[in-house]
Amino acid sequence: MHALKNMLPNKNSGKVLTLLGLVASGGLAVQVAAQTALKTPAAKAVEVASGERAAHVEWGYTGPTGPDHWSTLSKDYAICNSGEQESPIDLKDAIPADLGRLAIAWKPLAIRATNNGHTVQYDAPPGSSFAVGGKTYALAQFHIHHPSEHLLDGRRFPLEIHFVHKLTDGGFGVVGVLVANGVGNPTLGKMIAAIPAEEGVTGTGPMIDPRALLPVARGFDRYEGSLTTPPCAEAVDWVVLRTPITASAAQIDRFATFFPFNARPIQPLDRRFLLASR
Known part of the structure; x- marks a missing residue:
């Protein structure tokens, strides 16, 4: 413990004590000291992510509106390039x-898919949640990235599904599911079939059970990070399952026709802890 503490600068002493306690207890909840160190920029960015303030500023994944330029597009996006707890990361050496x-309690829902120009977002009605480390997070929506945003021991996957949950205090909990090329997933196929071709359009589809998008093995990695899109709020408790599910090549190619590339580059772990479930 003392060796870990000595590796970190004094200006982050509040975070150090919090993280040391987290490693000792096995938890990864955002504690008071870490919240104090991060509260102002994170709280501001969460407001933007929730659509409560600031006009829309166009951003993308390539060119002059790509990730390297997000912080210059709006003052509300400044943390995208200056933050120290950004996502995604390479999940290695946990x-x-x-x-x-990890208790996942998702309920069946009717597909409601919106093409927002960056991905397809599937809205979740109230009633679904997940719990871990003494916190319960309410499912708000889930969406897909092509290719995966997180790497697993240096390996990138064709797709990654993010199940975005919210806390009452404004923070987020995101469950990430990696998708490998293999046997087709019927539920994912229904979801892809419902994607509207035009941006800003919402399509509907049949009932699905989002639990069919989970692997049988539930080993996972946890770390404190951010939203992977502007405003890049550093207010996310990440849970990424280490065993991928599979999708067929046809399903992956079909999704790619709508979103050829919508993944943020890997961010440095910096001085965070990446923890793996036993």
Whole structure:
């Protein structure tokens, strides 16, 4: 413990004590000291992410509106290039820890798919949640990235599904599911079939059970990070399942016709802890 503490500068002493306690207990909740150090920019960015302030500023994944330029597009996006807890990351060299049970309680829902120009967003009605580390997060929506945003031990996957949950305090909990090329997933196929071709359009589809998008093995990595799109709010508790599900080449190619590339580059882990469930 003392060796870890000495590796970090004094100006982050509040975060150090919090993170050391987290490693010792196996938890990864955002504690008071870390919240104090990050509260102002994170809280501001969460407001923007929730659509509560600031006019829309166009951004993208390539060219002059791509990730390298996000911080210059709006003052509300400044943390995208200056933050120290940004996502996604390469999930490697995780520290084994007792992270507790990952309890996922998602309910079947009717597909409501919106092409927002950056991805397809599937809205979730109230009632679904996940819990870990003493916190319960309410499912708000889920969406897909092509290719995967997180790497797993240096490996990138064709797709990644993010299940975005919210806390009452304004923070987020995101469950990430990696998707490998293989046997087709019927639920994912229904979701892709409902994607509207035009930006700003919402399509509907049949009932699906989002739990069919989960692997049987539930080993996971946890870390404190950010939204992977502007405003890049550093207010996310990440849970990424280490076992991927599969999709057929046809399903992956079909999604790529709508979104050829919508993944943010890997961000440095910096001085954060990446923990792996035992």
